Amino acid sequence: MVRAHFHSKKFTSIWGVGTRTYTSDVTVKDLSDAAFKKICRIMMSCPKVGLDVRLDHSGVEPSPEIVEEVLKRFENAGMISYCFFEWAGKQHYYTHSVEAYHTMIGSLAKIRQFDIMWNLVSTMRNKGMLSVDTFCIIMKKYARMQKVDEALYTFNVMEKYGITPNLAAFNGLLSSLCKSKNIRKAQEIFDKMNEQFVPDSKTFSILLAGWGREPNLPKARETFRQMVDVGCKPDIVTYGIMVDILCKAGRIDEAIETLRSMDAKGCKPTSFIYSILIHAYGIENRIEDAIDTFMDMAENGVEADVGVYNALISAFCKVNKVKNVFRVLKEMDGKGVIPNARTCNIILNSLIGQGQTDEAYKVFRKMIKVCEPDADTYTMMIKMFFERDQLEMAMKMWKYMMSKRFIPSMHTYSVLINGLCEKGQVSDACVYMEEMIEKGIQPSVLTFRKLRQLLIKERRQDVLKFLQDKMNLLVKEPLCV
Numbered sequence: 501m502v503r504a505h506f507h508s509k510k511f512t513s514i515w516g517v518g519t520r521t522y523t524s525d526v527t528v529k530d531l532s533d534a535a536f537k538k539i540c541r542i543m544m545s546c547p548k549v550g551l552d553v554r555l556d557h558s559g560v561e562p563s564p565e566i567v568e569e570v571l572k573r574f575e576n577a578g579m580i581s582y583c584f585f586e587w588a589g590k591q592h593y594y595t596h597s598v599e600a601y602h603t604m605i606g607s608l609a610k611i612r613q614f615d616i617m618w619n620l621v622s623t624m625r626n627k628g629m630l631s632v633d634t635f636c637i638i639m640k641k642y643a644r645m646q647k648v649d650e651a652l653y654t655f656n657v658m659e660k661y662g663i664t665p666n667l668a669a670f671n672g673l674l675s676s677l678c679k680s681k682n683i684r685k686a687q688e689i690f691d692k693m694n695e696q697f698v699p700d701s702k703t704f705s706i707l708l709a710g711w712g713r714e715p716n717l718p719k720a721r722e723t724f725r726q727m728v729d730v731g732c733k734p735d736i737v738t739y740g741i742m743v744d745i746l747c748k749a750g751r752i753d754e755a756i757e758t759l760r761s762m763d764a765k766g767c768k769p770t771s772f773i774y775s776i777l778i779h780a781y782g783i784e785n786r787i788e789d790a791i792d793t794f795m796d797m798a799e800n801g802v803e804a805d806v807g808v809y810n811a812l813i814s815a816f817c818k819v820n821k822v823k824n825v826f827r828v829l830k831e832m833d834g835k836g837v838i839p840n841a842r843t844c845n846i847i848l849n850s851l852i853g854q855g856q857t858d859e860a861y862k863v864f865r866k867m868i869k870v871c872e873p874d875a876d877t878y879t880m881m882i883k884m885f886f887e888r889d890q891l892e893m894a895m896k897m898w899k900y901m902m903s904k905r906f907i908p909s910m911h912t913y914s915v916l917i918n919g920l921c922e923k924g925q926v927s928d929a930c931v932y933m934e935e936m937i938e939k940g941i942q943p944s945v946l947t948f949r950k951l952r953q954l955l956i957k958e959r960r961q962d963v964l965k966f967l968q969d970k971m972n973l974l975v976k977e978p979l980c981v
Contacts, residue, residue: 535560539570540905543580551580552587562588564597571603576875576907578611578940598629602637609641611940612974614650625661632663636672643676648685651676670697671706678710686710701727705738712745720745736762740773747780755780771802775811782815790815804835810843817850822859825850839867841874848877852884860884873901875909882912886919894919910936914947926954930963937970 538560546554567588574581585604589596601624608617617638624630635658642651655673658665670693677686690699690707697703704727711720724742727734734742739762746755755777759769774797781790794812797804809832816824825847832839844867851860864881867873878901885894898916901908908916913936920929929951936943948971955964 535562536566536569539566539584540573543570543574543577543584544902544905551583555584555587562591562594564594564600567594568597568599568603571600571607573905574907575603575607575610576909576939576941578607579613580939581607582613582616582940598624598631601629602634605634606637606641609638612645612942613940621661630661630663632658632666632669632672635661635663635669636676639673639676640679643680643682646680646682648677648680648682652689665697667697667700667703671700671702674703674710675706678706678713681713683707683710683714683716699730699732701732701735701738704732705735705741708738708745709741712741712748715745715748717745717749717751734762734767736767736770736773739767740770740776743773744776747776750784752777752780752784769797769800769802771797771805771808774802775808778808778811778815782811782818785819787815787819787821804837806832806837806840806843809837810840810846813843814846817846820850820854822851839871841871841877844871844873845876845880848880852880857884857888873906875906875912878906878908879912879915882919883915886915886922889923891919891923891925907939910941910944913941914944917943917947918950921950921954926951926958926960930955930967933967934970937967937974940974942974943971 538558539555539562542554542558543551567585570584571581574584582604585596585600588594588600601620605617605620608614608620621630621634621638624634635654638654639651642648642654651673655665655669658669663669674686674690677683677689687707687710690703694703704723708720708723708727711717711723720742724734724738727738739758743755743758746752746758759773759777763769774793777793778790781787781793790812794804794808797808809828813825813828816822816828829839829843844863847863848860848867851857851863861881861884864873864877867877878897882894882897885891885897894916898908901912913932917929917932917936920926920932933943933948933951948967951967952964955961
């Protein structure tokens, strides 16, 4: 039945007439106070200098819920976000929540403002708000920037802040290192400290995933065997990781055997594991096997979620079966499964890759009625318009993004600035470079170098010095205070 559905010639797009409209801003929508939107408007239109005055005059009274939501929305806004955080903390009848501190710490780490970040950690200590989670966030951010020594330092300094490292902290350190492709360092730390912290199934799953990212199948198998040997029973997460590793190693048949093995042991496969298999078949252009796996999942009583549908859509995109993609979207609509930004990004990436840019723009316009675009969506579309020599459309996309109060990431800024440089719009590129730096977002070396070369060519050393001075202030990053 499903197979016939996917091979049918008739289809209706999920974005056709009469389709439901969804929004992912449930939390924001449910906020009864209009303060959230008012704060967002002020932060989008006001530089960090003078922001506190504008907020003072707004009459807004922050609550923990509103502040948390604003900080999440402006997590890419750098120092503007921090200025709001500082302002909110000074208001009467308001106290920052742990969640607000954690979001701000993550945001500051992202823009390498480690000095301020550690100041916040000290403040949390004085208020008795520190936990293992705080240090896990910092370890994750350091590791993501390949600051391995700093991540390890964060783990070791916990006791000085009154927090005793436990297995959760140990797992957090290993996870941070493994996710940043430092598995060998993680394994070295594990081998030295596994007697101090008795590993559990989560510990071994973290290492297993790390060797999978290497990729190193023999070490992954060794870790799996070690886990079993010490009496740790593999759980659904462990099996999922092993299936993923085998699929990425091109051993799909062995992955299927692993799935059958776990099923026989009473560990029922989840939709996530099926999505891994479907995605793997898609990569190998085995579309029939991908559909069969989707059917098997349904027959085994596992309900398809957005992750499974995304895997199936990706498989159809891989073999350029765009019509089938829209049939999948129609089925999702019928079953009440809401597409997410990832769903749309898969489709957009496929269409742009095939040169179907007009169709990609049509999909984007329909997409914004279904779900919220993310940073990848906007970056992809802006880059597409620049590559089509449609400077005006690229700038319209940027303005639309800003009108939705979406703060661009470093990559989105880079695409815009690089695109403007390519089109000879050096002055505009400088404006956005300054804006980027003002928000505390450090440009990539390549982006800054490209703009620098153009400024030197145009003999605008004064502008270059201005931007360079701002950069020099931004890149100060002491380990801690």
